[in-house]
Amino acid sequence: MQVDGKHLVEPRSYMERGYPWAEWKQLRREAPVTWFEPEGWMPFWAVTKHADVIEVSKQPEIFLNAPGMTAIREEQWRRQQEGGFMQMRTIINMDQPDHRKFRKIASPWFTPRGLRRLDEIVEISARELVDALGSEGECDFIQQIATLHPLRVLAHILGVPREDEPFILRLTNELFGAEDPEFQRGSMQTLAEREASMRALGMDFFNYFSKVMEGRRAKPADDLASVIANARVDGQPMGVIETMGYCLIIFTAGHETTRGGIGGGMLALLENPDERARWSKNPGLADTAIDEIIRYVTPVNHMQRTAARDYTLRGKQIKAGERLVLFYGSANRDEEVFDAPDELRLDRDPNPHLAFGIGEHFCIGSHLARKTTSALYRELLPRLEHVELAGKPERTASNLVPGLKHLPIRYRLRRAAA
Numbered sequence: 001m002q003v004d005g006k007h008l009v010e011p012r013s014y015m016e017r018g019y020p021w022a023e024w025k026q027l028r029r030e031a032p033v034t035w036f037e038p039e040g041w042m043p044f045w046a047v048t049k050h051a052d053v054i055e056v057s058k059q060p061e062i063f064l065n066a067p068g069m070t071a072i073r074e075e076q077w078r079r080q081q082e083g084g085f086m087q088m089r090t091i092i093n094m095d096q097p098d099h100r101k102f103r104k105i106a107s108p109w110f111t112p113r114g115l116r117r118l119d120e121i122v123e124i125s126a127r128e129l130v131d132a133l134g135s136e137g138e139c140d141f142i143q144q145i146a147t148l149h150p151l152r153v154l155a156h157i158l159g160v161p162r163e164d165e166p167f168i169l170r171l172t173n174e175l176f177g178a179e180d181p182e183f184q185r186g187s188m189q190t191l192a193e194r195e196a197s198m199r200a201l202g203m204d205f206f207n208y209f210s211k212v213m214e215g216r217r218a219k220p221a222d223d224l225a226s227v228i229a230n231a232r233v234d235g236q237p238m239g240v241i242e243t244m245g246y247c248l249i250i251f252t253a254g255h256e257t258t259r260g261g262i263g264g265g266m267l268a269l270l271e272n273p274d275e276r277a278r279w280s281k282n283p284g285l286a287d288t289a290i291d292e293i294i295r296y297v298t299p300v301n302h303m304q305r306t307a308a309r310d311y312t313l314r315g316k317q318i319k320a321g322e323r324l325v326l327f328y329g330s331a332n333r334d335e336e337v338f339d340a341p342d343e344l345r346l347d348r349d350p351n352p353h354l355a356f357g358i359g360e361h362f363c364i365g366s367h368l369a370r371k372t373t374s375a376l377y378r379e380l381l382p383r384l385e386h387v388e389l390a391g392k393p394e395r396t397a398s399n400l401v402p403g404l405k406h407l408p409i410r411y412r413l414r415r416a417a418a
């Protein structure tokens with residue numbers, strides 16, 4: 001079987017076929033580092049083995065995050081060079097020395113110690129959302145639980161009031177689901193229409209968070225919004241583009257990835273009832289269970305690097321300027337690293353998964369993602385007497401965070417412990 005490169009990067013392929021597990025397995029076995037030139041897409045090397053993803057990720061001076069961190073269409077790349085919203089600078093697409101300078105602005109906030117201030121809001125959010133389900137019935141787990149829980153937590157730390165959460169959620173869906181018919185803003189048939197849509201999305205985001213930042217400069221609070229709004233780099237106030245980039249990446253990326261982990265995790269538990277029952281009876285599994293769910297689901301599908309110079313990777317000659325797409329989902333099912341990688345084993349230990357990346361760009365929000373996900377399952381699983389699918393799960397048309405957008409379930413819950 002010849003692997004079709006479009007199945008690796010085409011958003012609709014993820015919506016229709018899910019993650020390309022079979023293609024990745026074949027590539028790991030036969031051609032772990034392979035050059036693809038999918039029609040309409042920028043050519044890239046597909047990196048599918050755990051060891052190779054680590055090798056690339058730990059050499060940021062050779063493999064750059066700039067100028068683009070994700071696989072992209074040729075027409076988008078050409079027009080993106082002209083500037084605009086999608087060229088906004090975030091810590092994800094920065095290289096050294098800027099990456100280190102900008103990352104340290106928020107990194108203390110995301111340490112386990114720094115996140116203790118969120119214990120109450122995280123637990124309250126989980127309790128309220130599970131309580132709202134009632135004793136039994138049907139719901140869309142993604143829309144009613146997996147979406148709202150991380151949304152409330154991130155809104156809290158970025159100064160977004162509860163009444164504005166639906167607006168921010170819409171922007172998040174439009175950004176990460178830009179190619180999904182359910183989330184598109186208007187017509188997206190032509191390049192001009194797609195660009196107009198993204199400009200409008202960018203302006204909505206910019207206008208909203210500009211007001212949040214202005215408010216936190218005038219009246220700082222004990223939240224991350226105040227840290228970002230009043231940040232200084234090299235003795236000067238952080239620039240507008242970088243400030244908006246921080247808001248963008250923390251809110252949108254933080255929300256989508258955690259939603260993907262919670263939603264994908266629920267589907268995995270539905271498909272593995274013995275593991276779900278084991279966790280319900282043994283809350284002490286939580287730490288290994290959360291990491292195993294994150295490995296098994298791998299919410300962030302890929303990141304891209306660009307070679308700064310010629311390099312030999314697993315015998316392949318990478319030329320300066322060529323792109324490498326690191327497929328984390330494939331690395332997390334590598335048979336040389338994980339025993340029975342396609343199985344969900346909630347007690348898996350050790351579990352050197354790469355769902356949060358590795359190296360200098362290791363996910364800054366990893367501890368928050370674990371905390372948010374753990375709180376939700378800690379509240380839900382002990383109360384879950386029965387659960388089953390009530391319809392077909394649906395996945396978002398995205399090659400970056402191709403998580404579930406609908407997961408209809410039928411359930412019965414116990415009362416919350418006093």
